[in-house]
Amino acid sequence: MKLSKTIALDADGVLLNYNLAYAAAWERAFGLAPALKNAQAYWAVDRWDVQHLEGEPLQRFRASFDRDFWSSVPAMAGAVQACHRLVAAGWELVCVSALKPEFAQARQDNLSQLGFPIGRVIATSGAVPGGSSISPKARALAELAPAAFVDDYLPYFQGVSAHIHKALVLREPQGSPNTGPGMQAIDSTHGYLAEFVDWWLENQPQ
CATH class of the missing domain: 3.40.50.1000 (HAD superfamily/HAD-like)
Known part of the structure; x- marks a missing residue:
């Protein structure tokens, strides 16, 4: 064949x-860039010093994953x-x-x-x-x-x-x-x- x-x-x-883009999305949603917590973490939520989100803050963060986000990942x-x-x-x-x-x-x-x-x-x-x-x-x-x-x-x-x-x-x-x-x-x-x-x-x- x-x-x-x-x-x-x-x-x-x-x-x-994606991990770098995730931090940028967090800053865009909340106005503050998250600090690096664990450079060896596979998942972005573990890599950056970010809190667990619920309710309106979670909806706001999810909304930042829009066309602008997906067209600007480094x-x-x-x-x-x-x-x-x-x-x-x-x-x-x-x-x-x-x-x-x-x-x-x-x-x-x-x-x-x-x-x-x-x-x-x-x-x-x-x-x-x-x-x-x-x-x-x-x-x-x-x-x-x-x-x-x-x-x-x-x-x-x-x-x-x-x-x-x-x-x-x-x-x-x-x-x-x-x-x-x-x-x-x-x-x-x-x-x-x-x-x-x-x-x-x-x-x-x-």
């Missing part, structure tokens, strides 16, 4: 620094250059993001403004109706049939075809969901996207 020349890439945590260090290396080697890149479809264009604009050579965003939303354990990205990946799929969230590999190389970006370890039996299905692990690209270009046929 001929190898696909497409690589599917997650956005938040792989291409884009790039992960080295990610733009890593993507250009893949494209230069003949790979086509597609962003597969667990994002509400209404924000797909904002994400595309964000990637374009940052200089990512990615011309397509597939927004899958973040959950599967009915509480299925299958990844919301699995169907999109089945249709796309990329050679590889890179994500930083282990549950999003659940149900992804064995024919697709599954590359997990581990990033910050504290509170990480990237542990347990699901790791057995992962084909390679990397600290960040550029590390995956180094490995991929060395090990895959061009």
